Amino acid sequence: MRVTQSMIAENFTRNLMQNLKRLDDINSQISSEKRINRPSDDPVGAAMAIKLRRQLSAIKQYNSNAQQALTWMKDTETALTNAGDVIQRLSELAVEAANGTQTDEDKGKILDEVKELKDQLLKEANSTSLDRYLFSGYSTDKAPFIKDDATGNIQANPDIVDGAINYNVGQSETIPVNLKGSEVFGDIFEAVEKFETALENNDGETISNEVISDIKGALNTVLKYRSQIGARTNRLEATVSRLEANEVDYKAQLSSIEDVDLAQAITDLKMEESVYRAALAVGARIIQPTLVDFLS
Numbered sequence: 109m110r111v112t113q114s115m116i117a118e119n120f121t122r123n124l125m126q127n128l129k130r131l132d133d134i135n136s137q138i139s140s141e142k143r144i145n146r147p148s149d150d151p152v153g154a155a156m157a158i159k160l161r162r163q164l165s166a167i168k169q170y171n172s173n174a175q176q177a178l179t180w181m182k183d184t185e186t187a188l189t190n191a192g193d194v195i196q197r198l199s200e201l202a203v204e205a206a207n208g209t210q211t212d213e214d215k216g217k218i219l220d221e222v223k224e225l226k227d228q229l230l231k232e233a234n235s236t237s238l239d240r241y242l243f244s245g246y247s248t249d250k251a252p253f254i255k256d257d258a259t260g261n262i263q264a265n266p267d268i269v270d271g272a273i274n275y276n277v278g279q280s281e282t283i284p285v286n287l288k289g290s291e292v293f294g295d296i297f298e299a300v301e302k303f304e305t306a307l308e309n310n311d312g313e314t315i316s317n318e319v320i321s322d323i324k325g326a327l328n329t330v331l332k333y334r335s336q337i338g339a340r341t342n343r344l345e346a347t348v349s350r351l352e353a354n355e356v357d358y359k360a361q362l363s364s365i366e367d368v369d370l371a372q373a374i375t376d377l378k379m380e381e382s383v384y385r386a387a388l389a390v391g392a393r394i395i396q397p398t399l400v401d402f403l404s
Contacts, residue, residue: 170347178348181344198222205218222303245270277344
């Protein structure tokens with residue numbers, strides 16, 4: 109095959125451009141600290157990186173949901189703990205009131221304290237978390253219990269739409285965060301108001317035979333729901349730990365796919381620079397002077 113000067117020049121230019129492209133690729137890797145800057149750099153790795161980023165985004169959302177659910181759980185636990193303390197005091201007062209040696213003045217003082225404790229129970233039943241009522245089902249913007257100003261009795265808010273609020277904390281994994289206010293506090297208010305009525309009527313028999321037992325049942329109800337909340341909190345904390353571990357693992361995988369080995373990249377850059385200089389030197393030798401050079 110006859111080799112012409114133009115063929116030599118074209119080959120030289122093509123090879124030089126390829127060398128320059130490799131230099132540019134390595135320079136891009138070093139400046140971005142990423143091995144993959146375009147899908148064409150590593151199609152398989154780029155696809156895996158997209159998948160990992162999608163997983164990391166989902167984990168971030170699941171973790172955020174779990175943290176919000178934990179806040180709800182802790183606020184619920186606080187409300188139930190406070191309610192339990194109030195009911196414990198009511199139990200003590202019921203035992204005192206059932207004592208036949210109590211004077212009318214003593215029972216009047218007990219009644220005053222019972223009314224105050226009932227108001228405190230109402231406050232706990234209407235507790236909020238981030239401005240949302242904890243025991244209002246889906247109607248988190250409405251108080252679950254209201255007090256009748258005329259009678260002083262506590263009743264469930266008829267505008268409440270009850271239901272379980274679920275948080276998505278994983279793929280096909282949800283956890284309910286709320287408790288139904290009517291199930292937790294309904295019997296409690298009934299027991300307290302029975303206690304009030306018995307005190308007002310000086311009905312020691314009802315206090316001895318019913319109120320003490322009812323208040324004990326109310327205390328057991330609170331303990332039962334505290335246990336449920338505790339179990340859900342433990343599950344959520346385990347979920348958060350797993351999500352955090354998954355996030356670390358996926359970030360490590362993503363780094364191993366995308367991030368550049370700087371030491372290796374700099375070594376490659378130096379090698380390509382040497383090749384580029386050598387190519388220029390060779391080109392200067394093999395490209396012969398043109399007719400114009402002789403004429404000049």
